[in-house]
Amino acid sequence: MPEATVARLPLYLRALTTLAERGVATVSSEELAASAGVNSAKLRKDLSYLGSYGTRGVGYEVDFLRHQITREIGLTQDWAVVIVGIGNLGHALANYGGFASRGFRIAALVDADPTRLGEEVAGLNVRSADDLEQIVHDLGIAIGVVATPARAAQLVCDRLVAAGVTSILNFAPAIVQVPEGVDLRKVDLSTELQILAYHEQRKNGAALALTAEQAAELAEAVNG
Amino acid sequence: MPEATVARLPLYLRALTTLAERGVATVSSEELAASAGVNSAKLRKDLSYLGSYGTRGVGYEVDFLRHQITREIGLTQDWAVVIVGIGNLGHALANYGGFASRGFRIAALVDADPTRLGEEVAGLNVRSADDLEQIVHDLGIAIGVVATPARAAQLVCDRLVAAGVTSILNFAPAIVQVPEGVDLRKVDLSTELQILAYHEQRKNGAALALTAEQAAELAEAVNG
DNA sequence: GCAACTTTGTGCACACGTTCACAAGCGTCT
DNA sequence: AGACGCTTGTGAACGTGTGCACAAAGTTGC
Ligand SMILES: NC(=O)c1ccc[n+]([C@@H]2O[C@H](COP(=O)([O-])OP(=O)(O)OC[C@H]3O[C@@H](n4cnc5c(N)ncnc54)[C@H](O)[C@@H]3O)[C@@H](O)[C@H]2O)c1
Ligand SMILES: NC(=O)c1ccc[n+]([C@@H]2O[C@H](COP(=O)([O-])OP(=O)(O)OC[C@H]3O[C@@H](n4cnc5c(N)ncnc54)[C@H](O)[C@@H]3O)[C@@H](O)[C@H]2O)c1
Secondary structure (H helix, E strand, O other): OOHHHHHHHHHHHHHHHHHHHOOOOEEOHHHHHHHHOOOHHHHHHHHHOOOOOEEOOOEEEHHHHHHHHHHHHOOOOOEEEEEEOOOHHHHHHHHOOOOHHHOEEEEEEEEOOHHHOOOEEOOEEEEEHHHHHHHHHHHOOOEEEEOOOHHHHHHHHHHHHHHOOOEEEEOOOOOOOOOOOOEEEEOOHHHHHHHHHHHHHHHHHHHHHHHHHHHHHHHHHHHO | OOHHHHHHHHHHHHHHHHHHHOOOOEEOHHHHHHHHOOOHHHHHHHHHOOOOOEEOOOEEEHHHHHHHHHHHHOOOOOEEEEEEOOOHHHHHHHHOOOOHHHOEEEEEEEEOOHHHOOOEEOOEEEEEHHHHHHHHHHHOOOEEEEOOOHHHHHHHHHHHHHHOOOEEEEOOOOOOOOOOOOEEEEOOHHHHHHHHHHHHHHHHHHHHHHHHHHHHHHHHHHHO
16 A cells, blocks of 8 residues: 555545534535545545445545444554653643544553653653663554654663663654664654745745746836 | 745754854754755755855855855744734743744734733733734735634734735635735644544554464464 | 436546756865 | 866656546346
8 A cells, every 4th residue: 555545544534533523424525535634536546455445426424434444443442551761741632532432542651850840741651761671562562653852762762662662753853763663753843944934035035036937027117 | 946945944944043052163964965965966955955055075054055055945024914813822832932033023912802902911912803904004014924814814814914914824724715915824733633633543453464474373372 | 017207436637746867067176 | 278077957758646538337217
């Protein structure tokens, strides 16, 4: 299955859940594509990788399709997650209720700062980074979230991998290397803002260019 | 300039900043690519869109290249940002120090909840969503960050756009429509985790398949 | 049972992004 | 000055992703 398709399945799942909550039983590729904000041909091609679950002339059965995507992504089971680094962001993530409803259970919180140990956040005690291996093993954790400062990110990832974690979501603005077989994704908020800034600048640049053109016209009008 | 290149420029900028702090004056595409975690040919092609700023046989001058990328992204000026929705995530974002050093200034915090109004977060008072247009206008805000619940996201974006914001970073898990000319990017943490879960499941599936194969071998050994 | 209509699933062409490979250019050393 | 070694910048091949357009396949109505 193409990586681009995998990245869109959660989107479809969310759209289907919304439709199901509204009591919609059947949906066409056109409607579902609109809800998910994608092209309908792309949606159909994506879904075709799961199998032929639609009915020509009718569309897709919402609940059935939802179940199929859930199974394909692997959300029939709950995934235990450990968050490392319980600062600003770690707190927000720990307190976020939206993960549980999407198949993820925050199973442990870990920090290196001794003054944070034992602190209760979202019903969990913050535990020591020294116990990481034990925690990952005992709770069957496969997914780690890194919310430490950038300089600690590589070390934390190394320790997560050593403890047996094979999927990592990194929030720290650092390039980290992981061995083959470990999946690493990163969320980089500053980068997102910088991409917006680039386009924003070009918009303003275009406006300035327009002004320059207008100025030229004006000059011509004065001279002519 | 290709969108994929724009998305990598912040990465290069960060790597260059790290090198500059270490006192490195010149860097080859090979070294810089390694620091940024990309292919060196890709790096050179990306940089070639900025102009021919390298020296054959030598490499790139760190400070000069840093300045060129900064200018290209539009980070020579500081961008004023408004955060809408000062809950878990909004607090974390407001308190995050990493934005200021990367060209962004959190200029205003806005929430709809009357009990939050006037609360001081990161040295700013939380202001009413009703004043959005005024705030955006007075502070010259071009970029908005949405950290409200999903159901409010479309409304908030509409109001931001109406107020004159032309770039939005959305954290709410919702599909929002914006008019032509407005840039919208989204950060979706649940989706990131679900993508990891998909690959994680396949790893386990492969492991199970191996086990099945081993079981077959075992059976054969017993029968043979 | 058949015609008309609707919608899926997919072949195909095109656009975009990545990577290899190498000529061109710069600095250095003799 | 000229040969040599290193690194950039880029042409070209390849791979991935997108979207059109339509045949195939189902439903509905008569
Ligand atoms: N807060 C945000 O909104 C935000 C936005 C973008 C990026 N980030 C990034 O996310 C990361 C966390 O940000 P934050 O604002 O929560 O920072 P923070 O300083 O508030 O929290 C970091 C936490 O990590 C802990 N820590 C440090 N080293 C550790 C280690 N080796 N093992 C375990 N824990 C360790 C610290 O004790 C602290 O509690 C940073 O890399 C930051 O750049 C944060
Ligand atoms: N907290 C996280 O770590 C996290 C992770 C992933 C996604 N998200 C998403 O980010 C968003 C915010 O999450 P949160 O945990 O901070 O939620 P939250 O409920 O803690 O905060 C939401 C805030 O938005 C305000 N709000 C509601 N409607 C508003 C409106 N119309 N105008 C202005 N403000 C309004 C509320 O008063 C509240 O203060 C949600 O959509 C959530 O799904 C959060």
